[in-house]
Amino acid sequence: MKLPEHVYKTMEYISTKGNVYLVGGAIRNTILNLPISDYDLCTDVPLEQLFPDKKIMKNDNREIIFLNDQNIELSTMKGNTILEDLSHRDFTMNAIAMDINGNIIDPYQGQKDIQNKKIKTISNECFTQDPCRILRAIRFSCELDFEIVDDITEYKDLLKTIKTERIREEFYKILLLNPGKIEEYKDIFFVFLPELNCEIVQNNPYHIYNIFKHIIETTKHTPPVLELRLAALFHDIGKVKCKTTKNGIDHFYGHDKISSQMFMKIAKRLKIDHKTTNKVNTLILNHEFNLYFSTKAWTRRILKYDLDIEQLFLLRKADISAQNPIYLNRLEDYDKKEKEIIQLAKKKNIKIKGDYFVSKDVEPKNIGKILRELQTKVLLGQIENEEGALKQYADQRYRKYYRNNE
Structure with a gap:
């Protein structure tokens, strides 16, 4: 060598x-x-x-x-x-x-x-000396496509004895390398992610897998981007708490909000950083969007959540890809709509900044309100996204906020 x-x-x-x-x-x-x-x-x-x-x-x-x-x-x-x-x-x-x-x-x-x-x-003491080696073995299996010889599942409870940060970092690597390993070694992952223990049948024409299997398949269909894979892994965990059945068909109304609440607890437990937590939570909260939302409804969501439209559509299309294959033709409609909504979202970058209103001596608490209203007008097509047009509209509409009235 x-x-x-x-x-x-x-x-x-x-x-x-x-x-x-x-x-x-x-x-x-x-x-x-x-x-x-x-x-x-x-x-x-x-x-x-x-x-x-x-x-x-x-x-x-x-x-x-x-x-x-x-x-x-x-x-x-x-x-x-x-x-x-x-x-x-x-x-x-x-x-x-x-x-x-x-x-x-x-x-x-x-x-x-x-x-x-x-x-x-x-040696037999390998995992008792350092329980994080359980996850390292899985990670190496992902990286190298090697077979794990030892029965690592029998040592799973030892993971409760090590620092959260070590578990989180190995978990991240496995999630990005091969989320299928989470299913293969599910009993190990259930130790620190008990919320994933949701192997409940979904009696619904759109689904062919139980909740856990659907989650894994959704995650497999996403590109290896951390916040996207985290969102996929936890997007449906709330279904367990809101399952209802009518005429033999299961429904899971409001599971996006419950999944969000459950994820926030997971994020705190695993000490996931604030930026990643917010991105993942936003994706989970919005993953059930209606493709045929009006422009007004999309505008409201884009501004309220600061949505990453490309990631949101990637998550939604992965979700559909992990459902009943007879409905996969819906993906074409999502591809078409995505381009439209991406163009709409770009308009939130309006060509007027807060410093313009600072120069007018507007109180700071009102500047954000004004900018948000202007963004809404632009997204709805009620004002052109041109600096001159925005200033002219602002000077007429918001003069009451100007302290230095010219």
């Missing part, structure tokens, strides 16, 4: 002080002919002796520093030898080391497991 010069030079320098090894993903990806984005090095030399000016962090009982703009991660060994260190790693495919001379150290036959596309733990 040929190393980049800067990695080799770093290993060469460390080898003058003690032992150093390349470990983990770089070796695995080399075997698989996959790109390598970073290099993990491991040493028995105290890091402060090697790089006294670098900030030392701690993770998994190791000291870690980052070099070459974070391209190299250097950590201290666990134990006194490389064999002892490798015994503390998660999977055989990641427990391979290489010294500066290119000699491979592979005590757990990780190379063989890589060739056989197997994810296999080093």
Whole structure:
């Protein structure tokens, strides 16, 4: 395995002080002919002796520093030898080391497991030592298309013992890589997302799947954009709480609002950032839109929710794609309408700004009100979106708010 010069030079320098090894993903990806984005090095030399000016962090009982703009991660060994260190790693495919001379150290036959596309733990204590490895195994399965050998489901309750942030980050990666894994390992995901445990039949001509299966299929039909996939995953969880049946047909009136309320609790529990939470919640609240809303109704929604129309239609079309295939012809109507609504939404960027009203000494609390009314007029086609026309209308309609009446 040929190393980049800067990695080799770093290993060469460390080898003058003690032992150093390349470990983990770089070796695995080399075997698989996959790109390598970073290099993990491991040493028995105290890091402060090697790089006294670098900030030392701690993770998994190791000291870690980052070099070459974070391209190299250097950590201290666990134990006194490389064999002892490798015994503390998660999977055989990641427990391979290489010294500066290119000699491979592979005590757990990780190379063989890589060739056989197997994810296999080093020891029975793998998941008890770090329960987040349960989700890491699923994530690696997504990334590499490998089979997980161990029965990871039996350790699922250990996930309750680790920090939410670690769960969230692995969950995000899995969701973006392959949402189908959430169905495959549903009992694991139900531990921290119990709201997804909704395998309830939908006796409705538009549906052929139960609620959970429909959710997964919808998510599969969305592009790998975080807020879009989160919205797809949670868009129908509220159906469980509002199911009614009439003449043998199930209905779920108001499930968009209930799904929104449930998602907000999930967002708080998983500590999802505020910006993502708002985007996802807006999509969930509006995913049941009526294609034949009037221009006035669309205008109201566009301005009230600051809608991303493209994402909203992507979610709605994914939702339809996961329903009864005999109704898929509806998608053509959505494609046509989407272009129209995108053009309408663009008009909210009116060619007059708040500073114009500041110059008129309008009270700040009234400026937002004026701009919103002008946006509404433009979207409804009642005023041209031209600066001159907007100012002329404003000077006539809102002069009562001007303190410096000219």
